[in-house]
Amino acid sequence: MSKIEIKNLTFGYDQQEQPLFDHANLNLESTWKLGLIGRNGRGKTTLLKLLQGQLPYTGEINQQLAFVYFPQTVPDPSATTYDVIDALSPNELWQVQREMNLLKLSDDILWRPFQELSGGEQTKVLLALLFSDEDHYPLLDEPTNHLDMTGRQQVAEYLQAKQQGFIVVSHDRHFIDQTTDHILAIEKNQLELQQGNYASYQQQKNRQDNYEQQQNTKLKKDISRLQTTAREKATWSFSREKDKYGDPRIKGSGAIGDTGRIGARAARVMQKAKNLNRRMENEISSKQDLLKNIETVDPLGINFQPTFHKQLITAKNFQLSYQDQPLFAPLTWQLNQDECLALVGANGTGKTSLIKALLGQFTGETVGELELPRNSQISYLRQNYEDNHGSLTDFAEENQLDLELFLNNLHKLGMPREVFRSKIESMSMGQRKKVELAKSLATPAELYLWDEPLNYLDLYNQDQLVTLLKEQRPTMILIEHDQDFIQAVAQQTVTLHAEKQ
Known part of the structure; x- marks a missing residue:
């Protein structure tokens, strides 16, 4: 058993008025399954980087561990999965395959290009790589992103069965509950370390x-x-x-x-x-310390423009295919004004492709009917938004956004004012996700298409979205893998099943 001892750790980025860590002291055991939680921007990923010696700091970090970080950088995503494993793993292939089998991955994916795997499959391959290396201590940063509900449960059970300790960052409260036995919370003015899972921490x-x-x-x-x-x-x-x-x-x-x-x-x-x-x-x-760690959030705004159409979308025996291979069994459903419809199903069943079809961007074949009013105003929140760039003001002007609503929502989502001066491409992934979300909220729209909105958002942001969607009732099609979120905001669900061959 090894220890991680942190003494008088002080660190802050140049553009920040206050340091993320100010003379912090911690003693952690390497055998713990430690959940690292806290609002976006509080320093969770930064702490993982400090443990790995990637950032300068004052104070001491004493440990005898060799760390390995998830997600790893894949040097050539176009290569086969076999070649990616060969390039990244110091171990034999059979050791990685052993972990892949535990994660319910077929060996067939070894011969497919890594970039053509679903997000969930890529996550599982990288986790298999990570845990096949038993000489290193795992640091897991948001492993549930892009995993469907089945995949999250499989990864949770996989981590439960592991005998070794790790540190995991996640905003999925059920995943943290299932996989951890200690919680380290980065709160507003202190680090709070407790034995137990997220539920026991939240209760305290x-x-x-x-x-x-x-x-x-x-x-x-x-x-x-x-x-x-x-x-x-x-x-x-x-x-x-x-x-x-x-x-x-x-x-x-x-x-x-x-x-x-x-x-x-x-x-x-x-x-x-x-x-x-x-x-x-x-x-x-x-009493000046009272309320110093109570988190407060303000309600978000949305530029929803209700239409006179009572029924916005109708699908009848609708199906999408690539090269005569159907993505899902035929679907029949309709979306009415002020309703939220959740598309659910395993990764790879065509949920994002269905949204692309609604946007007129699907490049495969379609069968059946999919109708919506002409010239509908649509706001699309994407899974991938790496092309967002430039200053926030220029970005808002380019996308014809209500600048005041856009910036106010960013601030309410927890983005510090000093970050407003940064270019979008230099922001963290969590901050860039908030830019994409604030863009969607500020876009005047009759219909919202949201593809996995909760990725990278902390629990307080998730609660803000629940409150907004329940109160404002924008007409929406939603793809999400968080069952609690779906139950809270959706009036109906449509399940996509893979077409039987």
């Missing part, structure tokens, strides 16, 4: 947040009471001073009664008022 955090909210409410009431009392005593003291010397604003007024006694009492009351103010300041100071 909810208790802490509720306690801090209650204490904050009590503090506000106490401060309000002290402020009222201080004002009353200061007002009384001032009025007594007027009785002692007379009001200089009124000609002929003068002192009444025992001015010494009045002055002494007024001074005592004024001192009490000052003491109350000092006590109030002390209470505020003593």
